[in-house]
Amino acid sequence: MNGSLVFSALSLTKITNPPKRVLKVMRREDISEEGTPRYEYFRGVEGDVVLDMTDMRGIEDMGDRLKVLPGTPWSDVMKYSVETFGLMEASVGGSVAFSDAGFGFNEFGPISRRVEVEAMLSGQTYVGEYRGGVILSVTLRKDPRPLEYRKLERDFEFLIRRVRYWFSYSLPPFRDVTVIKNGDKATLYVAYPKSREALLSEKLEGMTPTSPYSFELGNYRFRYFGELRTESLSGTQFPDAEKICLFVRKDVTRFVVLSSTPLDFPQGVVLYPYSTEGRTDLFQGCILCGRCVSVCPHGQQRGNKDYTPLGFFIASVNGREEEYANCHMCGKCDEVCPAKLDIVGRLKGKAKLRSHEIDVVLNFPAKKVILLTPISRELKKELVDVLNLLSSLGMKLGVLTLNVPLEKLVKGELELSLPQEVEQIYTLTPEEAYYLVQLRSRRVMDVSFLYDELPEPLKKSVTDKRVHRPCFYKGRTKGEEKCSFALLELVNGEPTSTPSVGAEITLCPLAGKKLGIPSYLDVITPSTEGKQGARGVSDEILRTFKEREKVMKDMEWYEGLDDTLIQDYVRGLLRGVLKGKGVGDLISLYLGLGDLFKSSEEEWLLKIIEEEVRREIMN
Numbered sequence: 265m266n267g268s269l270v271f272s273a274l275s276l277t278k279i280t281n282p283p284k285r286v287l288k289v290m291r292r293e294d295i296s297e298e299g300t301p302r303y304e305y306f307r308g309v310e311g312d313v314v315l316d317m318t319d320m321r322g323i324e325d326m327g328d329r330l331k332v333l334p335g336t337p338w339s340d341v342m343k344y345s346v347e348t349f350g351l352m353e354a355s356v357g358g359s360v361a362f363s364d365a366g367f368g369f370n371e372f373g374p375i376s377r378r379v380e381v382e383a384m385l386s387g388q389t390y391v392g393e394y395r396g397g398v399i400l401s402v403t404l405r406k407d408p409r410p411l412e413y414r415k416l417e418r419d420f421e422f423l424i425r426r427v428r429y430w431f432s433y434s435l436p437p438f439r440d441v442t443v444i445k446n447g448d449k450a451t452l453y454v455a456y457p458k459s460r461e462a463l464l465s466e467k468l469e470g471m472t473p474t475s476p477y478s479f480e481l482g483n484y485r486f487r488y489f490g491e492l493r494t495e496s497l498s499g500t501q502f503p504d505a506e507k508i509c510l511f512v513r514k515d516v517t518r519f520v521v522l523s524s525t526p527l528d529f530p531q532g533v534v535l536y537p538y539s540t541e542g543r544t545d546l547f548q549g550c551i552l553c554g555r556c557v558s559v560c561p562h563g564q565q566r567g568n569k570d571y572t573p574l575g576f577f578i579a580s581v582n583g584r585e586e587e588y589a590n591c592h593m594c595g596k597c598d599e600v601c602p603a604k605l606d607i608v609g610r611l612k613g614k615a616k617l618r619s620h621e622i623d624v625v626l627n628f629p630a631k632k633v634i635l636l637t638p639i640s641r642e643l644k645k646e647l648v649d650v651l652n653l654l655s656s657l658g659m660k661l662g663v664l665t666l667n668v669p670l671e672k673l674v675k676g677e678l679e680l681s682l683p684q685e686v687e688q689i690y691t692l693t694p695e696e697a698y699y700l701v702q703l704r705s706r707r708v709m710d711v712s713f714l715y716d717e718l719p720e721p722l723k724k725s726v727t728d729k730r731v732h733r734p735c736f737y738k739g740r741t742k743g744e745e746k747c748s749f750a751l752l753e754l755v756n757g758e759p760t761s762t763p764s765v766g767a768e769i770t771l772c773p774l775a776g777k778k779l780g781i782p783s784y785l786d787v788i789t790p791s792t793e794g795k796q797g798a799r800g801v802s803d804e805i806l807r808t809f810k811e812r813e814k815v816m817k818d819m820e821w822y823e824g825l826d827d828t829l830i831q832d833y834v835r836g837l838l839r840g841v842l843k844g845k846g847v848g849d850l851i852s853l854y855l856g857l858g859d860l861f862k863s864s865e866e867e868w869l870l871k872i873i874e875e876e877v878r879r880e881i882m883n
């Protein structure tokens with residue numbers, strides 16, 4: 265199911281039971297049964313079966329007309345010169361279905377009377393003026409004649425008197441007359457074809473040229489849509505409203521009124537049913553704009569829009585938001601939310617994430633270190649490859665592990681304590697860098713900085729490819745941005761099929777494993793150096809022990825008398841072997857000591873090998 269909770273919200277102050285079924289509609293063939301269409305999230309009507317048409321978006325330019333799919337917002341249409349348009353945040357289908365007033369003309373009333381639709385009614389498709397049913401596309405005419413725009417800024421009451429006067433005699437030959445009040449500032453806008461200028465000269469007196477204007481719903485918690493008779497227009501009909509848009513027409517003026525507190529309207533003002541009702545906004549400041557829905561990887565991971573901030577805030581009405589909070593806190597929603605809600609902060613307060621631990625302890629501090637966390641616990645081969653590459657470039661790095669509960673790292677609930685000498689931290693994944701930066705820790709960056717250090721041919725081996733750019737990557741490289749779900753799976757334990765990305769490599773090694781494509785680290789680091797190297801070094805140690813077997817046996821005579829003699833001898837042998845070995849191979853050896861030397865070796869000998877490998881790494 266593609267999100268039923270999100271369609272239970274019918275307006276900012278009205279909620280109903282979630283529909284029984286939601287059908288996602290991207291084209292006509294997807295409509296397998298009758299249902300109630302939803303073209304946008306902020307207004308709708310109740311229905312047991314909802315047709316989710318919010319993602320049915322697209323514009324086909326047909327020369328003098330545009331064919332627009334119903335979920336397309338007007339903001340996408342604006343770059344074409346259309347003869348009428350609606351509220352920027354509203355969908356084209358929603359504006360027709362709800363009979364919105366349009367900008368751009370005044371000879372006609374609502375948008376639905378000015379456009380042609382292809383729609384389905386009782387199983388039959390029809391083309392023409394909208395008369396109900398499911399809208400499949402809307403055809404808008406382009407404006408062949410460029411319009412002139414003028415404006416006049418005055419007191420709201422003054423402007424209302426002026427337009428009421430204009431319309432009291434006959435239809436003024438403008439294409440549009442709109443009054444917008446924003447706080448204390450009121451502006452009258454008019455639009456007309458140049459050819460009519462002579463007819464309008466008297467009315468245009470005192471007005472100044474302006475550009476086409478639009479009106480946004482913004483983040484007001486109370487929205488009123490309605491109409492009143494133009495002859496009875498007066499400023500007192502909209503007490504305390506913060507923002508007003510009046511589409512002045514011959515007989516009837518339609519309006520949008522926005523406020524952060526509930527308003528009462530006097531008699532004679534008709535409110536449409538999709539106006540906010542009641543006196544309480546339900547969704548903790550969420551204005552149901554749905555912008556977070558299209559960017560949210562969590563909703564995509566679950567294949568359900570309920571698992572987005574929109575669903576989270578709607579669920580909060582019944583105190584059930586915990587069920588929808590378990591994401592990886594990427595913050596993409598915060599970036600697009602027009603209501604400026606601290607979404608991630610609220611998610612953190614409700615999320616219950618899984619905790620993973622890292623299974624090794626690496627404690628090799630240095631000025632610059634690579635930090636492994638529970639997120640990169642499966643990336644030990646990559647760690648070794650990076651260390652090998654960096655040491656071949658003359659850079660020496662230490663390695664530390666941060667064994668903290670994953671949940672605390674993701675939610676930023678840690679006090680990070682690192683050895684004093686650490687000045688710079690590198691992480692193998694962009695995710696870790698992102699979380700550590702949130703902790704305001706010392707300088708952190710993910711190892712994609714390696715790019716800049718590389719010789720040109722190696723750089724090209726990455727830039728020549730189609731790149732996947734993961735959610736948390738903040739660097740300059742462009743690429744296809746699609747969540748691999750790798751980290752989401754780690755934090756919420758929700759198994760996910762592998763999303764298809766049209767990329768050959770990814771900038772995140774974690775994503776690479778999930779997507780089954782190499783990461784840029786795989787491309788630029790010498791392959792298989794790590795494990796092979798460790799095996800090579802361990803073989804060399806064993807060979808050396810074998811060659812000196814007799815001496816070592818002989819020294820066993822001193823056992824219990826002077827154990828240091830044989831220990832010092834073994835240390836000397838080990839130092840001879842380990843000297844000059846690459847740090848990557850040494851770390852790989854350190855990580856694999858248990859496997860490489862098996863239990864046949866005596867405990868004291870294993871301990872000395874570990875100490876000497878460690879000593880050589882620190883050198």
Ligand code: SF4
Nearest residue numbers: 560591593594595597
């Ligand atoms: S933080 Fe990211 S995954 Fe979580 S709700 Fe926001 S956009 Fe979705």
Ligand code: SF4
Nearest residue numbers: 550551553554556601
């Ligand atoms: S959380 Fe913000 S972006 Fe998402 S629907 Fe609500 S207001 Fe819009």
